């Protein structure tokens with residue numbers, strides 16, 4: 128029978144962390160057993176009472192759905208939905224009913240999915256768990272119907288959905304009706320999403336076929352267990368089609384993360400805690416917490432406003448009188464890169480700032496995320512091609528309020544520099560940023576971007592994947608993004624590569640950062656056919672924060688103080704933090720329409 132063949136093909140696939148060839152670790156019958164991956168002797172009860180992980184090799188065993196729920200739900204909170212649901216046999220497929228009856232008896236399950244409601248780390252959530260013991264958790268009419276009702280009920284109750292998937296795909300015995308479940312569940316998830324609710328998809332070993340091609344890949348957040356096999360076509364099918372052996376680790380969770388399809392890989396023991404973090408970030412309670420913070424913020428903001436009014440300078444933001452910086456300090460700040468003080472003439476300032484903005488000990492993107500935000504959860508991938516290390520992003524709290532934060536990252540060591548491509552993002556980086564911005568819009572989170580890039584990567588593969596299109600789409604989407612957007616240029620603001628994260632309600636710059644159409648070297652080489660005239664170019668390009676503020680390109684400039692490095696960034700982040708708080712406060716008083724109008728006008732004037 129074709130179907131059985133397919134499942135046989137799936138078996139080695141349903142393997143383990145570490146690759147498809149390693150064999151499938153099942154907890155065998157009896158008390159003392161052998162792990163079928165490492166062949167180590169294990170005490171089955173101990174493994175089953177814990178996390179179904181081999182204590183010898185760390186291999187993940189498949190988990191029955193009831194145990195899965197107890198690993199994730201707060202004790203005693205799970206209430207099952209639609210426990211009894213009559214199963215159909217749309218093809219009148221011979222032996223199917225008998226097979227189902229047999230499996231019910233053997234597993235004690237009614238079908239391949241359990242749905243219900245529970246609390247996870249205190250947050251009320253709809254939950255669905257697939258069980259691979261029941262026909263490889265393939266999705267037939269009953270599975271589709273249970274999932275759909277679960278999602279519909281979650282929409283009604285305005286709660287999040289968590290689905291722990293594992294599946295061989297659609298259920299062949301039910302034919303086209305099974306295929307329709309993919310569309311039905313997707314439609315329910317679309318409504319749930321349109322209601323502004325969170326769906327977290329957790330992929331476990333194996334998640335294949337029609338399930339991958341529907342609900343498994345539709346999460347706002349997609350997590351996976353280490354080593355899980357995830358794919359559309361099974362490895363055997365691919366190998367037969369292409370008549371080649373697949374490389375080790377192909378279609379593993381790690382492979383998917385690298386190719387941009389997962390937000391993160393989460394260890395089984397950590398799953399509950401991680402889910403709890405996401406649920407908290409998206410919960411209403413967190414709005415209540417934010418309200419308290421808002422009150423504190425208001426009083427702080429009043430102080431800031433008062434002080435900046437007194438100083439009569441809108442350009443220099445003062446947090447308190449002992450922490451005021453003046454532009455004068457800047458003249459001392461670039462000693463390292465600017466040569467002898469007497470050489471620093473007024474006309475050289477722009478070039479000095481260019482060098483300062485590129486200085487190796489200057490803070491990088493992740494430094495700002497660490498300094499200004501708490502509980503940062505990094506999200507990976509563009510869901511299309513890859514995960515670009517030159518753009519990092521995720522969700523975090525800014526003074527009690529959830530925000531989406533995105534930062535261009537240069538790295539601090541040579542190894543990191545290379546991994547981050549020296550801060551030159553590829554199309555997948557911009558597409559990841561776009562995905563995170565759209566996610567922020569759905570959940571009404573402000574977006575805060577940190578820009579520091581010599582420019583978008585100019586390479587063959589970047590062109591093949593549409594570097595121009597990726598940047599263009601960001602500009603297009605950002606102009607209409609219905610949530611506050613703030614961009615801070617912290618180092619180099621190179622061309623379209625910077626603008627792709629800077630179509631914002633306000634753009635701020637650090638005193639020695641620069642923002643320009645291209646590098647001074649490039650400018651000199653194009654206009655004067657002489658790259659060595661970069662210094663001269665820097666001075667005519669008007670690329671300094673001070674110049675750009677005069678032109679109305681940016682709103683604020685933040686003084687850096689003397690020799691601004693990673694070790695001494697606190698005074699600057701303190702100023703930035705206070706100003707960000709003030710910005711978010713102002714933005715919260717605006718409607719989306721007002722904000723979009725202002726954003727349009729901000730760029731319309733040029």
Ligand SMILES: [Zn+2]
Pocket residue numbers: 152162163164165166167181182183184185186
């Ligand atoms: Zn083992």
